[in-house]
Every structure is written in C-alpha cells, then in structure tokens.
Amino acid sequence: MVAGTAEAHTSSDTGMSPEEELPDDGKIFACAEAPYQGVNSQEAFDYSSDGKKISMRVGPVADTLEALHAEDEHFDIVFIDADQRDAVHYYSFVMDNHLLRMDAVICVENTLMKGQVYLENVSDENVILPVQSGLSIVRRIPVPPDAVIESKEEVVRDDVFWGYNRRRILDRLRLDGKVAYVTGGGQGIGRAFAHALGEAGAKVAVVDLVLAKAEAVVSELSLKGIKSLALAVDVSKPEDVQRMVDAIVARWGTVHIACNNAGINLNSASEETSLEEWDKTFSVNLRGLFLCCQAAGRIMLNQGYGKIINTASMASLIVPHPQKQLAYNVSKAGVVKLTQTLGTEWVDRGVKVNCISPGIVDTPLIRSKELRPLVQRWMGDIPAGRLARTTDLQAAVVYLASEASDYMTGHNLVIEGGQSLW
Ligand SMILES: NC(=O)c1ccc[n+]([C@@H]2O[C@H](COP(=O)([O-])OP(=O)(O)OC[C@H]3O[C@@H](n4cnc5c(N)ncnc54)[C@H](O)[C@@H]3O)[C@@H](O)[C@H]2O)c1
Structure with missing residues (x-):
C-alpha cells in the first residue's frame, strides 16, 4: 500500500504510473489538501483501468493521516512532499504511529542536503539514497544492539528481540x-x-x-x-x-x-x-x-x-x-x-x-x-x-x-x- 501527499507521478524508469505497477489488491491513498484538486484527480483516476486502486482523500493531510491510522492502514511506501508546510509532522506521525511497515520506505521529495534544513540532529545512516534532484528515500533500520532504548516499560533484549544471530x-x-x-x-x-x-x-x-x-x-x-x-x-x-x-x-x-x-x-x-x-x-x-x-x-x-x-x-x-x-x-x-x-x-x-x-x-x-x-x-x-x-x-x-x-x-x-x- 502506498500513501502520498502528492498526486500520482509517472515512473521515469518504466513509463508506467504507480497504480499500474501495483498488484491487483494494491492501494494508493493520495492526500490532497484542496477539494478542487481531489475532485478533478478522482474523476481522472476513475476513468483509467487501474484507477480503482487509488483513493483520493481530500482535506488537511494531518486529518487524513489520523483517519488512515484509525482505519489501521499500513504502508510500503509513504511519499511526502517536503515543500509542504507540515511535512516534518507528517513524517513524525507516520513513524510514531507505525503507519510504515517494517521494511518499508518513506520517499521525501524536495529535500535538500538530506533533509538537514528541515530536521535537527538528522542521522545520515537513515538516508540510503540522497538524489541530487532532491528526493530522499528513508528506511527504518533495525535498532543497533548497543542502542539506548527509552521506554517506560522494561524491554527484554534477547535473541527473540534482536533475532537469532541478529537476523530477523x-x-x-x-x-x-x-x-x-x-x-x-x-x-x-x-x-x-x-x-x-x-x-x-x-x-x-x-x-x-x-x-x-x-x-x-x-x-x-x-x-x-x-x-x-x-x-x-x-x-x-x-x-x-x-x-x-x-x-x-x-x-x-x-x-x-x-x-x-x-x-x-x-x-x-x-x-x-x-x-x-x-x-x-x-x-x-x-x-x-x-x-x-x-x-x-x-x-x-x-x-x-x-x-x-x-x-x-x-x-x-x-x-x-x-x-x-x-x-x-x-x-x-x-x-x-x-x-x-x-x-x-x-x-x-x-x-x-x-x-x-x-x-x-x-x-x-x-x-x-x-x-x-x-x-x-x-x-x-x-x-x-x-x-x-x-x-x-x-x-x-x-x-x-x-x-x-x-x-x-x-x-x-x-x-x-x-x-x-x-
Ligand atoms: N505426486 C504425488 O502425489 C506424490 C505424493 C507423495 C510423494 N511423491 C513423491 O514425490 C517425488 C516427486 O514426485 P512427482 O509427483 O513430482 O513425480 P513426477 O513423475 O511428476 O516427476 C518425477 C521426476 O523424476 C524423474 N526421475 C524418475 N526416475 C529418475 C531417476 N532414476 N533418476 C533421476 N530422475 C528420475 C522423472 O524424469 C521426473 O522428471 C517422488 O519421490 C514421489 O514418490 C509424489
């Protein structure tokens, strides 16, 4: 499943739009702030054969994210346009509420300098593909064994937690x-x-x-x-x-x-x-x-x-x-x-x-x-x-x-x- 704050883009590699590349049960949620964008886009999506895979959510993106969280949705790719005012909050919401699957990625468009202009204390390790045009792909990495885990609960850190031989x-x-x-x-x-x-x-x-x-x-x-x-x-x-x-x-x-x-x-x-x-x-x-x-x-x-x-x-x-x-x-x-x-x-x-x-x-x-x-x-x-x-x-x-x-x-x-x- 894919969620994005931008309208669907055509993949430059294949010339196909994302919904065409998704499996039959795949879904794309497009989050549009302005109603007119949403109406026009949904009409166009409904017209195309793979359009049923796209769901247009119109309204403040923060509300849409809340709703998707309440619906218990999980995503393989989340696409955020960093040009948007609250982009960092969207990112945090997705991460804090586990909207991203374990091995999934967040694509952030219009990032500059690996997002450092937006984020404090950003760790380079989390950024696996900074592209010159400004797209960053962010992937959650497993917690390193010596990491300090801040949690109110006592966390048991054994082979079950880390994976035997550190392998999941x-x-x-x-x-x-x-x-x-x-x-x-x-x-x-x-x-x-x-x-x-x-x-x-x-x-x-x-x-x-x-x-x-x-x-x-x-x-x-x-x-x-x-x-x-x-x-x-x-x-x-x-x-x-x-x-x-x-x-x-x-x-x-x-x-x-x-x-x-x-x-x-x-x-x-x-x-x-x-x-x-x-x-x-x-x-x-x-x-x-x-x-x-x-x-x-x-x-x-x-x-x-x-x-x-x-x-x-x-x-x-x-x-x-x-x-x-x-x-x-x-x-x-x-x-x-x-x-x-x-x-x-x-x-x-x-x-x-x-x-x-x-x-x-x-x-x-x-x-x-x-x-x-x-x-x-x-x-x-x-x-x-x-x-x-x-x-x-x-x-x-x-x-x-x-x-x-x-x-x-x-x-x-x-x-x-x-x-x-x-
Ligand atoms: N199909 C079933 O219902 C079923 C059920 C339980 C167990 N098995 C067992 O699973 C195994 C594979 O069965 P299958 O259904 O795929 O059979 P299959 O007849 O479709 O394929 C068996 C393959 O083994 C090759 N073969 C036969 N004799 C050989 C030999 N002497 N040396 C090298 N290759 C030889 C054949 O050329 C053939 O390609 C067999 O051991 C079979 O007893 C099959």
Whole structure:
C-alpha cells in the first residue's frame, strides 16, 4: 500500500504510473489538501483501468493521516512532499504511529542536503539514497544492539528481540550463497522445489533422468535471474550420482542443500507384484536416494554443514487406497527410516536430514492410466477437499533448507491436507 501527499507521478524508469505497477489488491491513498484538486484527480483516476486502486482523500493531510491510522492502514511506501508546510509532522506521525511497515520506505521529495534544513540532529545512516534532484528515500533500520532504548516499560533484549544471530525471521529463511541440487527436478514436485530454493537465493542444479526436462527448468530459472545447472543423472546408478556431485562441486565449489526427490510409482496387486517392479521401485526410491544421501553427505560431513531433504510420501504413514502399490509404500517407509537414521547419526557433525511426506499431489506421477480415474474417490478422503498443489510444498523445502530449521533432524514433515488423520 502506498500513501502520498502528492498526486500520482509517472515512473521515469518504466513509463508506467504507480497504480499500474501495483498488484491487483494494491492501494494508493493520495492526500490532497484542496477539494478542487481531489475532485478533478478522482474523476481522472476513475476513468483509467487501474484507477480503482487509488483513493483520493481530500482535506488537511494531518486529518487524513489520523483517519488512515484509525482505519489501521499500513504502508510500503509513504511519499511526502517536503515543500509542504507540515511535512516534518507528517513524517513524525507516520513513524510514531507505525503507519510504515517494517521494511518499508518513506520517499521525501524536495529535500535538500538530506533533509538537514528541515530536521535537527538528522542521522545520515537513515538516508540510503540522497538524489541530487532532491528526493530522499528513508528506511527504518533495525535498532543497533548497543542502542539506548527509552521506554517506560522494561524491554527484554534477547535473541527473540534482536533475532537469532541478529537476523530477523524472514532473513533466516534466505538461502543466499547456498548451493543446492534437486533430483527429479525436471517436473512436478522437484521443479517446484528448484524454483523455491532459487527464489530464496540458492544456486540450483536441476537433476533429472531426462536432460531435456532439466534444461527446460533451467531456462525458467534463468528468466528469474537464478543461477542453475542442468544435469542428466539416473539416481539408481552410483557412477551417475558421483558424477552429479562432482559436476556441482566443479561448478560451485560445494553442496549445501541436497533434495533427493526423484521417485517412481508403479501399481499392481501385491500377489502379482513382480520382482522386476519391486526392484525397479526400490532402485530409484530407496537405493537411489541412499546413494545421493551418501555422496552429498560425504561433502557435507567434511565441511561440517549440510541440509538433506528427502521426498518420502504420506504412503509411509497410511496405506493409500484403492490403488495397489505395495513396493511404493514400503520404499517410502524406508525413506523415512533412512532419514531418521542419518538425521541422528550426522546431526552432531552439522548435517541435518529431514523428509517431506506429501499427500496426493497433482503432478504427472498421478496421471497414469491406473491412477487418474481415482482422483474423485481420493477427494472424499481429503479433509482439505482438494489435491495438493506443488506450490503447497515450497515453503517446507525452503524452511528445511534454511538455518531456521537447524534444530530439526530426522523429521518427517507431512503435508497432506489432513488426509492421514481420517
Ligand atoms: N505426486 C504425488 O502425489 C506424490 C505424493 C507423495 C510423494 N511423491 C513423491 O514425490 C517425488 C516427486 O514426485 P512427482 O509427483 O513430482 O513425480 P513426477 O513423475 O511428476 O516427476 C518425477 C521426476 O523424476 C524423474 N526421475 C524418475 N526416475 C529418475 C531417476 N532414476 N533418476 C533421476 N530422475 C528420475 C522423472 O524424469 C521426473 O522428471 C517422488 O519421490 C514421489 O514418490 C509424489
């Protein structure tokens, strides 16, 4: 949300006006002192397609600010024209009444000398971008640890207050500088994991049996400015897995985050399950996952840091029905036990091992001729009333890959819309 004491300006970078650049639920409050300004502007705004995002408030700006405060509004940008008589009071009101969100900014137009002609004892540290034409961008910075806090109440200043390692919670979820890989990253859940880790700041190797799929995801990531690498690997082959780890280390120096996600699902009644189906399932879902954990784990143990996130399944907890998938269910129960064992064996050497167990996720995996007709039946078993989307799993993988989950190991994080509880 944006509030301003001036009428909407056109952004010189994009040629778009601010309301066009706002998301659909974005709002701009324009505070106009004089009624005639307000009426004319609102008419013009109403005429334009994005005008609904603009609300014109006419009257003394101080009253408008009081009203916005009473309405409990919060702003990402507050724009103040310092030419106005009471500009400093507007600034103080916004700050004192918390109208500005935590990481938000105040843009002050027509400032001169970083606002020093208007303010006494102004601290340069608060001014991050003084522009020659007179625009200053003011950002609230976190209170420094040695700051004297004047408060009537006793303020508890511990890690909860400052943030662990002086990092606030959303910063602790960032993965900047980290190197990750995702197996089975060419589609479905793995693709969503690759995007999530990349968006959080990691470099991502997208690993898949099919190189073209991995390359397609790498193209998507490149469009978002995420550094990535496509690798063709069959996780069930030890030489392929070693080649994967070597290639990542050769490119980026190490591996911090290993997402062992590749898996297959084959269906047959247990009395008819062939050894071939059993072996094929286990060679990808369990042997392949073990090989990846071991190869990445060796590097992580050596550097004393690593996050391994395995993809198990709700099938590790319940017996999904009516489909018959003995080998799959048993292999996924094996993934959980492997995760628990490594999670406890390696934790004191800095390597955390956890797994995510999704419920039924709408990916190509469930679009086989055996499974597709079952979707409506499954729906009745899911309290959330829908299949999982791959995006439902993204925050979990970022959390498990980040320092925010450092005390978590050997855990099976179940995300199934409540299905395993019914
Ligand atoms: N979709 C679901 O409902 C669901 C539910 C729970 C768990 N899971 C698990 O999530 C993981 C991903 O599932 P998905 O739904 O995205 O599947 P998917 O079939 O859509 O994608 C799997 C990807 O893994 C790749 N792959 C297959 N074998 C491989 C191998 N040997 N080496 C390297 N890559 C290989 C495939 O090429 C494919 O791109 C699997 O482990 C699966 O068991 C899926």
